[in-house]
Amino acid sequence: MNNSIGSSAPHIRSGNNEFLFSLDIMIAALPAIIWSIIAYGMRPLAVIAVAMLSGALFDLIYAVIFKGGARVFNSAVLGMIIALFMPAGINYIIIPIAVFIAVTLRRFLGGVINPIAAALVPFFIFTGMMTAHTEAFVKLEIGVTSYWDQMNELAAETPLEVLMSGVIPNIKMLDLFLGNATESIGAMSALLLILGGIYLLARRTISWQSSVGYLGGAIVVWFFLFFDGAHYEYLVYHFCAGGIFLGAFFGVTEHSSAPVTQTGRFIHGIGCGALTMLFRKLGFAAESVLLSMLVMSIFSRVLDMITAERYFGYHSKKIGERLGTLLPSRTKEE
Numbered sequence: 001m002n003n004s005i006g007s008s009a010p011h012i013r014s015g016n017n018e019f020l021f022s023l024d025i026m027i028a029a030l031p032a033i034i035w036s037i038i039a040y041g042m043r044p045l046a047v048i049a050v051a052m053l054s055g056a057l058f059d060l061i062y063a064v065i066f067k068g069g070a071r072v073f074n075s076a077v078l079g080m081i082i083a084l085f086m087p088a089g090i091n092y093i094i095i096p097i098a099v100f101i102a103v104t105l106r107r108f109l110g111g112v113i114n115p116i117a118a119a120l121v122p123f124f125i126f127t128g129m130m131t132a133h134t135e136a137f138v139k140l141e142i143g144v145t146s147y148w149d150q151m152n153e154l155a156a157e158t159p160l161e162v163l164m165s166g167v168i169p170n171i172k173m174l175d176l177f178l179g180n181a182t183e184s185i186g187a188m189s190a191l192l193l194i195l196g197g198i199y200l201l202a203r204r205t206i207s208w209q210s211s212v213g214y215l216g217g218a219i220v221v222w223f224f225l226f227f228d229g230a231h232y233e234y235l236v237y238h239f240c241a242g243g244i245f246l247g248a249f250f251g252v253t254e255h256s257s258a259p260v261t262q263t264g265r266f267i268h269g270i271g272c273g274a275l276t277m278l279f280r281k282l283g284f285a286a287e288s289v290l291l292s293m294l295v296m297s298i299f300s301r302v303l304d305m306i307t308a309e310r311y312f313g314y315h316s317k318k319i320g321e322r323l324g325t326l327l328p329s330r331t332k333e334e
Helices: 018-040 043-065 072-084 094-109 115-126 148-154 159-164 173-178 190-202 208-225 233-240 244-250 262-281 288-297 300-307 319-324
Strands: none
Touching: 018 043, 018 072, 018 190, 018 244, 043 072, 043 094, 072 094, 072 115, 072 244, 094 115, 115 288, 159 233, 173 190, 173 233, 190 208, 190 244, 208 233, 208 244, 208 262, 233 244, 244 262, 244 288, 262 288, 262 300
């Protein structure tokens, strides 16, 4: 793959070219997308189509303005991932706005902030539309611009919202694992997301350090913050609800904002998992996954500095010495 030095993020070192890299992500997400279509009708497909077309269009516009550097298919897949975090009844107008923010951030601030999280967190926090879920297996019409006005009749609590109120959701763990509950477009079935994640790991499209670190960090902190000594089933409900597996395989692994080093990715993943549970403990339910990704992406470059064997021509073996590279006085390798 021929990339100029000044090309925009993501900067991917892989045996696959960028098209195949993005195609793998689409293939991994396809089972979850098909299941959401079964649950909500064709509207999830329409939401994803709008998001992908928006990503491709904005990338093409930037390529024309800046005379090169087009990554149309890559930006279309970025739009798809954003749509996976959205409810099926989302207002169509919100979709291109969120995708525009993500494409812009990835192009101009790639390596600094997670574009998926940065594009979606404001809508979670400042509007209610990102958490306006309709009952699963109630078909939604494509032609309705937004189901916001019909929420009084169609609104349904997600299992995570019920869990956050302190009670076990009225749904069997197996049904939740398989995807028979109200959720966002891409987060319905934990099973299908795990299968997609295994595919991505087998193809080496994503690094196992990010995903394993995320899930491991979430499990450990869950025991400290939520475990009461008896109800282990709470852990299953927490993990199968709220998009944790969607974040583990499609969010935390976002290449433009994740650390470059393997150790850095592992620490980054642990931090995201830990923060996800901490935010849930603080009352941030649906946005906990994205909010953790947003916060930890700010520290990605610092993690690279600490964990890299070589950093811009400087050599360091001990963590203390690596931290010293952040200071003006440091020894250049001979």
